[in-house]
Amino acid sequence: MNLWLRKLKTEVPFTLKTPAEVARFELENNLPGFCFELCEQPGMGDTYRIESRGTGSYILTGGSTGLLYGAYRLIEDHLTGGSTCAPVSSAPKYSLRMINCWDNADGGIERGYAGRSLFFRNGRLDYSRDRIRTLARLLASAGLNVLCINNVNVHDPAQLLLEDYLPDLAALADLFRPFGVRLMVSVDFSQPMRHGVSTADPLDPAVRAWWKETAARVYAAVPDLAGFLVKADSEGRPGPFTYGRNHADGANMLAEALSPFGGMVVWRCFVYNCRQDWRDTKTDRPKAAWEHYAFLDGKFADNVILQVKHGPFDFQVREPLSPLLLGMKKTKLAMELQLAQEYTGHQIDLYTMIPMWKELYEELPADNIMSLAAVSNLGDDENYTGHPLAAVNLYTYGLLAWDPETDAEEAVTRWCRLTYDFTTEQEQTLVSLLLSSRRTYEKYTAPLGIGWMITPHDHYGPNPSGYEYDLWGTYHKANRNAVGIDRTHAGTGYLDQYPDEIRAKYEDPAVCPDLLLLFYHRLPYDFIMRDGRTLIQRIYDDHFEGLAETRTMAEKLLVLPFPEPDASVIRDRMNRQLYNAREWCDIINTFFHRLSGIPDARGRIIYD
Ligand code: GCU
Secondary structure, three states: OOHHHOOOOOOOOOOOOOHHHHHHHHHHHHOOOOEEEEEEOHHHOOOEEEEEOOOOEEEEEEOHHHHHHHHHHHHHHHHOOOOOOOOEEEOOOOOEEEEEOOEOOOOOEOOOOOOOOOOEEOOEEOOOHHHHHHHHHHHHHOOOOEEEOOOOOOOOOOOOOOHHHHHHHHHHHHHHHHHOOEEEEEEOOOHHHHHOOOOOOOOOHHHHHHHHHHHHHHHHHOOOOOEEEEOOOOOOOOOHHHHOOOHHHHHHHHHHHHHHHOOEEEEEOOOOOOOOOOOOOOOOHHHHHHHHHHHHOOOOOOOEEEEEEOOOOOOOOOOOOOOHHHHOOOOOEEEEEEOOOOOOOOOOOOOOOHHHHHHHHHHOOHHHOOEEEEEOOOOOOOOOOOOHHHHHHHHHHHHHHHOOOOOHHHHHHHHHHHHOOOOHHHHHHHHHHHHHHHHHHHHHOOOOOOOOOEOOOOOOOEOOOOOOOOOOOOOOOOOOOEEOOOOOOOOOOHHHHOOHHHHHHHOOOOOOOHHHHHHHOOEEOOOEOOOOOEHHHHHHHHHHHHHHHHHHHHHHHOOOOOOOOHHHHHHHHHHHHHHHHHHHHHHHHHHHHHHHOOOOOOOOOOOO
C-alpha cells in the first residue's frame, strides 16, 4: 500500500462499481467494530453529513460520491487519532477539483520528476490496473474528482479521440469511476486538419461539424468524460489566432460540441509572446494573460472554464496573484497550480506548497473562481511522487480544493500522521520542516520575487543570466548599479491591471512587501530596505540563511525514523538538495558581488 493510504487495509475489489459501494467497503474494512448506516441521496452530490447514533455508530448521508468522501473523512479522522465530532456537514467549495497530467503517449512526462507515465506506454494506454486503482483511491481520499490524463502539449493528437482508441479510454474510465474520478483529455486545436478538414478555423462549418461528431463518438464511449482541456496559441500550439479569431470564438466552438453531453471546455490562459526580443522594453510578459482575455469577460459559453495560472509568469517560487483571477467577474475561472516541482526543486529539494497557496487566498476572494486545477507530480516511481515527501503536496492540494480555508499546519500534520508512525516530537519536527521548506528554497534561489535565474529548459539549479538574452520575456536586467523591472504605472504598467487596493500595496517600493520587491521595482543595490539593510545585503543574507537552513534541515530530517524504502530515497535527495543549495547560494551571491563590487558587510566568503 502506498503513501498516505498505507494504513488502509485490503485493496478495494475491482468488482465494486459505484462510489457508494466503495464507501461501504472502505468503512467496513477499515473501521471494524463500528456501525454504519449509509443513506444515499442522489441530489446531494459530493456533499455528506455524518451523524452519530452513540459511540462508534454513525449515519452517513450523501450523494454516491458524498458517501465516499464522508467515508474517507471518518476513516482518516480515526487513523489520525481524532474523532469525528458528529454531526458534520461538508460540501466542497469547488465542484471540479482537477489534476492535469502532462503525460505523453510515448510514456514520457513533460516536467515529470517521478518516473514515467502511469497511463501510457509506446503510444497506447497501457498500465497496471492495481496501480491505477491505488491512484484512484488516493485521489478520492483527497477529495479530487477530475483527472486529465494527457499533456496539454498534445504531441500525438490523433490518439485519444480515435475510434480504435476509445475502448481503451473507456476501460480506464471504468477503473476510476467507482472512486468518483472522471477523466478529461487534452485536445489539439488543429485536430480536424489531421482528419481531412482543410482548416481549424473555429467559425468554419466543417470544423464545427467535425468537433460535434468527435464529441458524440467520445461521449458514446465515455459518457461521463469531464470534458476537453485546451492549450491554444501558447508556446507554439495551434489556436484561433491563426484564423484571425479570438479565444471566445475558439472555446465556444468546442463548448457547443460538448454541451449536449454535459462536457466542459477547460481553456488555458497561458498565452504570451514566447519569441520576444530581449531588446524590446515595451513588451512585459506578465501583462499578457490580461491583455488576451480581460476584454472577453462575459463572452464565454456556460460550459467554458478559463484556466489561469496562479501567477502572471509561470509557477515561479514567488509571484503575485494573476490579475486575471481578479478581473473576470462574468466568466467561470479555474486557478491552475503546479504540483510538479518544475521550478521548485524537481522533487529533489523539499518544497511544501500549501503555505504558498494560502498566500494566494489572502488576495483572492474565494468566490472569484469556481474550480482548481493542478499540474500532476505523479509518475510510475514506486512511491508515485519521486520524493516520498512530495506526496504532501498532492494530498494537501485535495484538502485545499475541498476547502480553501483549510489550515496549512493542520493539513500537513494530517498527512504526516496518515503516512508515518512518529512520536509527537518527531511529527512536529517533520511538520515544521515541511512548512518552512518553501521559504528555505526561496531564500537560496532567485532573490525577492525576481524569478527565472534557473538553468534554462531543465529548470533545476542556478544560472543567473540563463534566460537574460533569450526569447521568453523573463528578464531581470541586473547591471552594476541596479536590478529588477519597474512594473508600476511609471514602468511597464503591469500594476495597472489590478484593483486599486492591490495597486496601493505594491506601487511604492517603500511599502511594497520585500518578497516581491524586485518583481515590481527596479532598485539600486544600496536601496535601504525597511529593516535598515541595503538591498544587496539582504540578497547576500538570504542566500547564506537559505544554505544554513538547508544544512539544519538535513540534520533534523535524516535522524527521523522513516521506514524503508522512503528512508533511502529521502537521504539521497536531501544530499542532492544540500549540493544544490550550496551552488545556488554561491553562484547568486557571486553574481551580484561581481556586478556590484559591494562586499558582504559580514565578511563571509563570496567568490570573486
Ligand atoms: C511551462 C513549462 C512547459 C509547459 C508550459 C505550460 O512553460 O516549462 O513545459 O508546457 O509551462 O504550462 O503549458
